[in-house]
Amino acid sequence: MPQLTRTALLQLVLLLSAVPAQYLISRWSGNTVTQRYHASARLLRIWKDLRTSYLNGTAWKDWADQQISRAKSLVGLEEEEFKQSPPIETMIFDNDLEFFGASKKVRSPRPPYVFLRVGEVVMESKGRMVGVVVSWDSELRAPTEWVDKVYSNSEVPKAENTPHYKVLFSGPGASSLLVAYLPQTQLMRFTGTRPEIPTLENYFTHFDGERFVMQPWLREIFPEDDKED
Numbered sequence: 001m002p003q004l005t006r007t008a009l010l011q012l013v014l015l016l017s018a019v020p021a022q023y024l025i026s027r028w029s030g031n032t033v034t035q036r037y038h039a040s041a042r043l044l045r046i047w048k049d050l051r052t053s054y055l056n057g058t059a060w061k062d063w064a065d066q067q068i069s070r071a072k073s074l075v076g077l078e079e080e081e082f083k084q085s086p087p088i089e090t091m092i093f094d095n096d097l098e099f100f101g102a103s104k105k106v107r108s109p110r111p112p113y114v115f116l117r118v119g120e121v122v123m124e125s126k127g128r129m130v131g132v133v134v135s136w137d138s139e140l141r142a143p144t145e146w147v148d149k150v151y152s153n154s155e156v157p158k159a160e161n162t163p164h165y166k167v168l169f170s171g172p173g174a175s176s177l178l179v180a181y182l183p184q185t186q187l188m189r190f191t192g193t194r195p196e197i198p199t200l201e202n203y204f205t206h207f208d209g210e211r212f213v214m215q216p217w218l219r220e221i222f223p224e225d226d227k228e229d
Contacts, residue, residue, distance in 0.1 A: 091143070092166075092179050099142050100181045101135030101166030110224040111138050114163045115184060117225040119204060119212040122167060123190040124182060130195045131169040131180070132212055133187075134203050135222075140164050142181060159183060170197045 092100045116122060120133050140147065140160045151159045162183045169178040177198045194207045204212035214226060 092181060097143075099146075101137055101141070101164070103137070103141070104221060106220065107136070107138070107222050108224055110222075111163075114138055116163075116165060116187060116189065117211070118218065118222045119214055119225065121190045121193060121195060121211065122165075122187045124167070124169075124180070125186050125188060129169050129178075130190055130193065131167040131178075132195060132197060132200060132204075133165050133167055134218075135166040137164050140183075168197050168200065168203075170195060 095102050167180050171178045
């Protein structure tokens, strides 16, 4: 009895599957050429979706990684790893290392080269996004790996001596929030508007028509930012 090679077996499977596929298309789609064309296109879309999801090795790997992550979370492994090395994406919201404007040290006296103040509405010069300053550092304070990603080697010396601001922006969703740590050279004061940004009430009591008024705890850290020059 002749033996089937892999190539011959694949050809046989394709030939045997062609007739049922044609039958399904004709039964599912109707009798006209247009109907059969749309039905064939629909079948191809379904196959493409299956191939890129359930039949895709990368998709299976991602799914497996998610399951492993969930299992680690259940037994406390993920929480322990987080405590040892908090990711930068989390640190930019708050941290105990005094990075990204998180220091609770009183900013006084206020250096004259720090132009913007906490509570002021600003516009980011590249993306033209409008946000609110909630903290500042008189010089760059960020992890080395973050600095290396944001600035080139030639830019680092100047950036290290440039005031940086923690700014809140509204995200793409109604309740989403974007947090940025930006150099003074990338921000400009933007008056005459009150942006709607989530969590501002945690930092400010109200908007006085020009700027946001700091909560008492924030005023203790930036005592000179509510005074006019």
